[in-house]
Structure formats: structure tokens, C-alpha cells
Amino acid sequence: MFPLGSALLPGEQLPLRIFEPRYRQMLSDVTDNAGEDQQSGFGVVLIARGHEVGGGEERYDIGTFATIDQLVTDPGTGQSTLTCVGRWRFVVEEWLPDDPYPRARIRRLSEPADDPTPVPGLLDVGARIRELVEETFTARGVPIDDDVPRFDADDLAAVGVYGWAARLPIGSADRQTLLEADDPATRARVLDDAVVTLIARIRFGA
Numbered sequence: 001m002f003p004l005g006s007a008l009l010p011g012e013q014l015p016l017r018i019f020e021p022r023y024r025q026m027l028s029d030v031t032d033n034a035g036e037d038q039q040s041g042f043g044v045v046l047i048a049r050g051h052e053v054g055g056g057e058e059r060y061d062i063g064t065f066a067t068i069d070q071l072v073t074d075p076g077t078g079q080s081t082l083t084c085v086g087r088w089r090f091v092v093e094e095w096l097p098d099d100p101y102p103r104a105r106i107r108r109l110s111e112p113a114d115d116p117t118p119v120p121g122l123l124d125v126g127a128r129i130r131e132l133v134e135e136t137f138t139a140r141g142v143p144i145d146d147d148v149p150r151f152d153a154d155d156l157a158a159v160g161v162y163g164w165a166a167r168l169p170i171g172s173a174d175r176q177t178l179l180e181a182d183d184p185a186t187r188a189r190v191l192d193d194a195v196v197t198l199i200a201r202i203r204f205g206a
Contacts, residue, residue: 002016
């Protein structure tokens with residue numbers, strides 16, 4: 001398990017630098033124990049209280065399993081840089097002793113069946129996000145090109161609510177609440193609240 005200062009969302013990329021001895025050992029264990037048909041990975045949970053370095057932190061019990069896509073280790077220092085991707089949500093059923101690194105027994109959380117119909121109101125949220133993006137580009141005098149997400153129905157079908165949230169500078173608490181939401185309607189409400197707060201902060205300095 002890897003407690004961090006930000007919640008990881010499914011589908012989101014996570015760059016990491018591993019330097020603490022306990023996490024260097026964890027990385028060695030997960031890569032050594034990965035099967036031929038299974039990517040190496042570990043659980044990521046948000047720190048509720050405390051710091052990433054040193055241990056002794058309090059952690060949330062719902063997190064995301066991340067698999068390792070790229071890994072480079074410096075043979076001289078033993079430190080590693082890696083890129084991971086969030087895959088699926090889990091709940092911690094039991095925290096085990098941190099020996100030598102955080103460990104837990106987890107249960108994978110089920111996901112609602114895919115539904116091509118967006119939750120009512122979600123596309124309105126996307127439209128407000130797009131409007132904010134356009135305002136930001138205009139204020140900076142930067143033209144908007146085709147690479148800028150449109151936050152429309154096609155974009156939603158491609159990346160989902162988590163993908164929209166991952167693109168936004170929303171707080172860790174909102175990201176964790178979104179991760180803990182079990183159904184599309186609740187996730188839409190959480191994202192809506194987070195966007196309202198984000199717009200207020202950007203437009204009015206709230």
C-alpha cells in the first residue's frame with residue numbers, strides 16, 4: 001500500500017519517485033511477485049492526517065489499485081521513477097502491521113454497469129467546465145486548439161467522470177468523495193459541487 005497526499009482516480013496516471021527504503025522494498029516485492037499475465041501494482045490511498053514521508057499517518061480506507069506502466073531504477077542509488085495508472089477501486093478490510101511498509105487486506109469494489117446515457121445534468125456540468133476553460137484561455141491570450149477537451153457527450157463516453165475530474169485542479173477531499181461514490185448519480189453530484197467551488201475560486205477568488 002502506498003499512502004499519498006492526493007487520491008488517485010481510476011484511469012488517471014500517477015508519476016512517482018521512490019526513495020524511502022520501505023517503499024523501495026515494496027517496489028521490489030511487487031515486481032518480483034507479479035505473474036507473467038499480471039502487471040505489477042499496489043494500492044494507493046489518501047492520507048487523512050500526517051505526511052507522506054516518515055510513516056505514522058492516518059489513511060482513508062477506500063483507494064485505487066495502480067499498475068506500473070514504466071519503471072526506471074538507478075542502480076547507483078536504488079531510487080526509482082515510475083509511471084502508474086489507476087485501475088479499480090477497493091476498500092481496506094484490515095490494515096496489517098507496517099512491516100516493513102504499509103500493507104492491508106483489501107476487497108475490490110464493484111462498479112455499476114456501463115450505461116451510454118449520461119446522468120441528467122452531467123452534460124450541463126461539462127458545459128460549465130468548457131466555458132471556464134475557454135475563459136481561462138481567452139484571459140491568457142492563448143488560442144484554443146482541437147487538443148483541448150470539449151467536455152461534451154463524446155468526451156464523457158471516452159474518459160468518464162473520473163477522466164473529467166482528473167483534468168481539473170479540484171481538492172483532495174473532493175477527489176476522495178468522488179472515489180467513494182458508488183453510483184453514477186452520486187458521482188455526478190460530487191463533480192458538480194467540486195466544479196461550483198472551482199469556478200467560484202477562479203472567478204471570484206473564493
